[in-house]
Amino acid sequence: MRRRTLLLSGLTAAGALLVGVAALPPRSRLGRPGSLPPREGELGLNAWIKIEAESGDVLLAMPRSEMGQGVHTALAQLVAEELRLPLERVRLIPAGYESLYGNVAMFVGQLPLAPQHTEPGQESRLARLAQWSVAKLARELGVNATGGSSSVADAWEPLRWAAATARQQLLGAASLQWGQALAELQLEQGWVSHAIGQRAHYGELARAAAATPPGEVSLTPPEAWRLIGRPAPRRDVPAKVDGSARFGIDQRPPGLLYAAIRQAPMLGGSPGAVDAGAALRLPDVLRLVRLPPYAGSVPALAVVARNSWRAQQAAQALEVQWQGRPAGALDGERIAEQLREAARRAAAGGGLAFRSAGDAAAQLARPLAEGERLVEALYEAPYLAHATLEPMNCTAQVKDGRVTLWLPTQVPGLARALAARVAGVDESAVEVHVSYLGGGFGRRLEVDLVGQAVRVALETGGAPVQLLWSREEDFRHDFYRPAGAAFCRARLDAQGRPQALLVGSAGDAISPRWMERVLPALSSRFEAPDKTTAEGLLDHPYALAHQRIAHEATHSGVPVGFWRSVGHSHNAFFMESFVDELAHAAGRDPLDFRLQWLDAALPRHAAVLRLAAEKAGWGQALPPGVARGLALHESFGSIVAQVLELRLAPDGQPRVLRVVCALDCGLVVNPAIVERQMESAIIFGLSAALWGRIDIGPEGVVRQSGFADYPLLSLAQTPRIETHVLASTNPPSGVGEPGVPPVAPALANALFALTGERRRRLPLWG
Amino acid sequence: MELKINGELKTLPEHARDPAMPLLWALRDGLDLTGTKFGCGVAACGACTVQVDGEARRSCVTPLASVAGRAITTIEGLGPDHALQRAWVAHQVPQCGYCQSGMLMAAAALLRKNRKPSDAEIDAAITNLCRCGTYPRVRAAIHAAAAQLAGAKA
Numbered sequence: 001m002r003r004r005t006l007l008l009s010g011l012t013a014a015g016a017l018l019v020g021v022a023a024l025p026p027r028s029r030l031g032r033p034g035s036l037p038p039r040e041g042e043l044g045l046n047a048w049i050k051i052e053a054e055s056g057d058v059l060l061a062m063p064r065s066e067m068g069q070g071v072h073t074a075l076a077q078l079v080a081e082e083l084r085l086p087l088e089r090v091r092l093i094p095a096g097y098e099s100l101y102g103n104v105a106m107f108v109g110q111l112p113l114a115p116q117h118t119e120p121g122q123e124s125r126l127a128r129l130a131q132w133s134v135a136k137l138a139r140e141l142g143v144n145a146t147g148g149s150s151s152v153a154d155a156w157e158p159l160r161w162a163a164a165t166a167r168q169q170l171l172g173a174a175s176l177q178w179g180q181a182l183a184e185l186q187l188e189q190g191w192v193s194h195a196i197g198q199r200a201h202y203g204e205l206a207r208a209a210a211a212t213p214p215g216e217v218s219l220t221p222p223e224a225w226r227l228i229g230r231p232a233p234r235r236d237v238p239a240k241v242d243g244s245a246r247f248g249i250d251q252r253p254p255g256l257l258y259a260a261i262r263q264a265p266m267l268g269g270s271p272g273a274v275d276a277g278a279a280l281r282l283p284d285v286l287r288l289v290r291l292p293p294y295a296g297s298v299p300a301l302a303v304v305a306r307n308s309w310r311a312q313q314a315a316q317a318l319e320v321q322w323q324g325r326p327a328g329a330l331d332g333e334r335i336a337e338q339l340r341e342a343a344r345r346a347a348a349g350g351g352l353a354f355r356s357a358g359d360a361a362a363q364l365a366r367p368l369a370e371g372e373r374l375v376e377a378l379y380e381a382p383y384l385a386h387a388t389l390e391p392m393n394c395t396a397q398v399k400d401g402r403v404t405l406w407l408p409t410q411v412p413g414l415a416r417a418l419a420a421r422v423a424g425v426d427e428s429a430v431e432v433h434v435s436y437l438g439g440g441f442g443r444r445l446e447v448d449l450v451g452q453a454v455r456v457a458l459e460t461g462g463a464p465v466q467l468l469w470s471r472e473e474d475f476r477h478d479f480y481r482p483a484g485a486a487f488c489r490a491r492l493d494a495q496g497r498p499q500a501l502l503v504g505s506a507g508d509a510i511s512p513r514w515m516e517r518v519l520p521a522l523s524s525r526f527e528a529p530d531k532t533t534a535e536g537l538l539d540h541p542y543a544l545a546h547q548r549i550a551h552e553a554t555h556s557g558v559p560v561g562f563w564r565s566v567g568h569s570h571n572a573f574f575m576e577s578f579v580d581e582l583a584h585a586a587g588r589d590p591l592d593f594r595l596q597w598l599d600a601a602l603p604r605h606a607a608v609l610r611l612a613a614e615k616a617g618w619g620q621a622l623p624p625g626v627a628r629g630l631a632l633h634e635s636f637g638s639i640v641a642q643v644l645e646l647r648l649a650p651d652g653q654p655r656v657l658r659v660v661c662a663l664d665c666g667l668v669v670n671p672a673i674v675e676r677q678m679e680s681a682i683i684f685g686l687s688a689a690l691w692g693r694i695d696i697g698p699e700g701v702v703r704q705s706g707f708a709d710y711p712l713l714s715l716a717q718t719p720r721i722e723t724h725v726l727a728s729t730n731p732p733s734g735v736g737e738p739g740v741p742p743v744a745p746a747l748a749n750a751l752f753a754l755t756g757e758r759r760r761r762l763p764l765w766g
Numbered sequence: 767m768e769l770k771i772n773g774e775l776k777t778l779p780e781h782a783r784d785p786a787m788p789l790l791w792a793l794r795d796g797l798d799l800t801g802t803k804f805g806c807g808v809a810a811c812g813a814c815t816v817q818v819d820g821e822a823r824r825s826c827v828t829p830l831a832s833v834a835g836r837a838i839t840t841i842e843g844l845g846p847d848h849a850l851q852r853a854w855v856a857h858q859v860p861q862c863g864y865c866q867s868g869m870l871m872a873a874a875a876l877l878r879k880n881r882k883p884s885d886a887e888i889d890a891a892i893t894n895l896c897r898c899g900t901y902p903r904v905r906a907a908i909h910a911a912a913a914q915l916a917g918a919k920a
Contacts, residue, residue, distance in 0.1 A: 309788060708810055
């Protein structure tokens with residue numbers, strides 16, 4: 001039992017450990033072949049796997065969306081491993097809509113647990129119980145979502161079990177047909193054979209296998225892996241270098257029409273009187289459609305035309321009397337002030353204390369003795385846009401009582417449910433084709449476009465229509481990364497050791513707003529505790545006898561959503577900047593200070609930090625005018641440390657020269673993908689840390705509307721990036737997001753090392 | 767109206783031949799050549815980069831009238847086996863992939879003029895935006911393709 005639990009993922013660890021209390025073993029997600037109906041020439045073995053009779057190729061039901069994170073390759077590797085097949089012979093087919101394909105690990109990851117409770121294999125009883133309960137709930141909900149850096153963690157057990165079970169059925173079928181003992185059969189490259197010469201490929205055995213019980217099933221042990229842990233090439237790459245990869249915007253069903261949108265310039269505004277005369281007189285413009293709000297969208301106007309350019313021109317030509325937000329205009333400055341106040345309240349004993357020990361307030365109030373220090377600081381972060389390079393789009397057709405959607409989405413099932421509601425049909429009458437996503441980063445966990453596109457498609461007489469937002473609409477009507485603030489206070493003893501820590505943070509809760517938008521039936525008036533903007537503080541890895549980490553969840557009215565690494569994206573900046581401030585106040589080296597302060601029960605954190613420092617040459621001399629900063633942060637189950645080298649140009653502009661990244665993400669399925677995800681996250685995080693800001697003017701208008709005022713890091717500005725992965729036998733944890741959070745504090749800490757200036761507000765420049 | 771695209775004369779359909787229409791939309795909505803992407807509409811991101819007479823051009827701000835009779839190359843006409851595409855696969859450059867057509871077209875235009883670009887020359891020529899952060903791999907793949915082309919010449 002003990003040894004096996006080491007192999008289990010965060011989710012199924014909980015289930016397996018509690019087997020006997022309630023049954024949630026990994027195999028409960030195996031499903032039946034009926035969930036994946038076979039077509040002519042195919043045979044289904046379970047809900048994940050079909051075999052093509054003629055070729056013997058394996059068809060894998062793929063519920064997760066490919067947005068550059070490599071999930072289509074990594075999940076296929078798991079299946080190819082257990083079925084002893086070359087990777088290219090596992091072909092992907094879309095999974096259906098059954099709850100079986102829901103993402104369980106993503107929901108389990110929402111639990112507000114400190115790392116002391118969640119170390120793999122040493123989970124506390126509390127953590128196990130909570131994880132089991134949430135897993136059970138998530139399994140019932142069955143929401144198919146690609147997000148929360150959870151795809152591999154979620155698939156790790158169920159997919160390998162599904163493939164291993166299919167393998168045993170194929171072997172069993174051969175054993176029965178040939179009258180040979182199972183143990184004497186060989187399995188290689190999709191062929192089953194026996195020493196005396198009998199030989200059959202999977203396709204030839206599949207029909208019998210479907211009727212053969214699997215018998216004893218075990219997973220391939222790590223020492224026998226040929227694919228897991230190797231850098232298999234990404235299967236989506238060839239189509240992405242010759243222009244043939246189809247994104248949402250590239251869907252071209254016959255008879256396609258094109259729509260553009262016009263939404264109020266201010267957040268929460270809506271169109272009043274409209275003069276569409278000039279717009280409708282443009283050639284190839286067909287009609288105007290008024291759109292009610294859907295899933296968080298604002299009331300809007302859409303114009304249908306025979307091409308996207310005309311549709312956009314016509315949308316711009318509409319003369320609209322805009323009406324302001326009914327509850328009053330949003331004002332970014334005022335919200336920032338309210339966040340600062342809320343953070344101070346939380347630090348002064350208010351808010352929800354996600355974590356507390358001893359009596360931090362009393363310890364901080366005690367008079368200072370000789371050599372003791374009190375350190376306090378207020379940090380702030382702005383709203384941010386996702387800015388996926390593929391602008392928001394959805395293609396819809398409503399014809400003969402059926403709805404067809406083609407879209408780049410992270411939540412196909414939720415898209416389907418909304419399309420059915422808008423079109424007034426049963427969900428079974430809606431078909432969703434998920435394309436490649438030209439970036440997701442959380443923006444495509446939303447379904448606002450689905451409601452809008454289906455509404456337009458109800459007006460086009462059965463013709464499919466592609467709704468495409470302009471870049472300006474994308475920036476002005478995002479579901480933004482919430483702004484946040486944190487007030488931190490700590491007491492250092494005469495030896496410079498932290499004795500008490502008080503953190504009060506504030507930010508808009510994301511999950512309840514998202515639930516209201518995409519799962520309205522399940523959202524309630526009761527606002528459950530939500531950690532989305534508290535994560536990254538409550539789960540810090542440092543040891544303290546006295547601490548109170550509290551958060552006030554706010555509700556500003558600004559549309560907020562999940563943004564790559566969610567609350568960690570700014571809370572890591574708050575926490576790791578403050579830790580750096582403490583180190584300097586204590587007169588200690590930031591690396592040594594962290595290593596001494598880290599909880600001894602979390603040796604992986606120290607190991608990751610040491611690895612990054614060693615590879616970066618921490619402590620070694622740098623050229624004049626260059627300094628290093630470091631940061632350590634755990635998110636999505638993975639621990640990442642980064643050491644960043646910074647130089648300032650004569651005009652004060654930053655030049656990040658090098659980022660050394662070390663991480664522990666459990667077992668690595670595909671190291672080439674992990675390395676690229678770290679590069680991706682660091683570059684994404686640098687854009688935000690350097691310049692990223694969405695400002696909401698006093699009239700409620702978002703000031704940024706394009707890449708000119710929301711700059712992204714360019715190739716010329718990209719530092720050298722080196723990634724080092726700590727070997728691990730723990731189950732895989734997140735990779736897509738955990739590289740983002742440490743970048744901002746590493747940059748701020750490098751700036752302090754270079755200039756002595758402490759910047760406590762993001763972005764650090766601009 | 768006809769355009770010379772990827773070595774072939776293509777007739778634009780009626781709804782995609784306004785001389786003021788940006789080339790991007792004629793390609794995508796008129797000819798279903800969807801490899802060229804829309805990212806911003808104001809030449810800021812480079813997702814729409816094509817080549818006109820061998821020069822990189824941002825097709826979202828290139829009116830049809832300005833390219834009549836000129837040789838247009840899109841990602842569909844780059845390969846199928848261009849040294850850059852091979853290098854892109856070998857270095858596993860793309861992530862989401864949306865900016866990659868434009869990246870490749872800009873890189874191909876660079877290599878036409880400069881067989882062995884330095885890092886600084888790559889910095890200056892490749893101003894396309896990538897939200898996934900594939901830049902380090904883009905740089906490495908351009909160097910690899912240049913080296914491969916130089917080797918083939920030798």
